[in-house]
Amino acid sequence: MSGNYARFAEVGRNIVAVGRNYRDDATESGNAKLEPPNLSLKPASSYITEGTLIKIPKGCSSLHHEIELGVVIGQKGTDTSEGSAMNHVAGYGLALDMTARDFQCIAKKKGTPWDMAKGFDTSCPVGKFIPKDAVADPHNLELWCKVNAALKQNGNTKDMIFNIPYLISYISQYFTLEPNDIILTGTPAGVSGVKAGDVIQGGLAKID
């Protein structure tokens, strides 16, 4: 494991996942004006690094990939203003918000929490840490996801409904964000099911 991975792996910090944050995805599901942001928490035990196997949770028959830009927090913040929010960012990383869709559908119907759908062990694979200075504009990054070499998701962070400063400001009103916490900023259209033996690949483009 290289030093770059350690930043994620060493920490076991909190993960806040933002839902339905892309215009294409939100529009498809009729939630374009969803407000305020829909938040889920994933526990530290959901982290895995690139190359580690994802464990399909017991009883799950519909496991979906959601490729997302992860924002890594570098400075503690409570009630952070939008204006100062980017000072709290250490960097970025590509992440998967693996979601047990069948568990989530049942929870939605029952009005119960999404914890088992979003937070099971290994549900947050993360890529290499990318320092903030290496990214000219986090709001104009292409991100893609392939399953068994077939392209499934191909989006751009310019289509996020809520931008990074807004998300940091909003989230930190409820959850103090601490160094090495990660915000998963939502997924573009194209999520699909994966099964045992499938290979998931993802990428971020336009990084200087």
Ligand SMILES: CC(=O)CC(=O)C(=O)O
């Ligand atoms: C319905 C969802 O799972 C929303 C989500 O996580 C997203 O990224 O969008």
Ligand SMILES: [Mg+2]
């Ligand atoms: Mg997601």
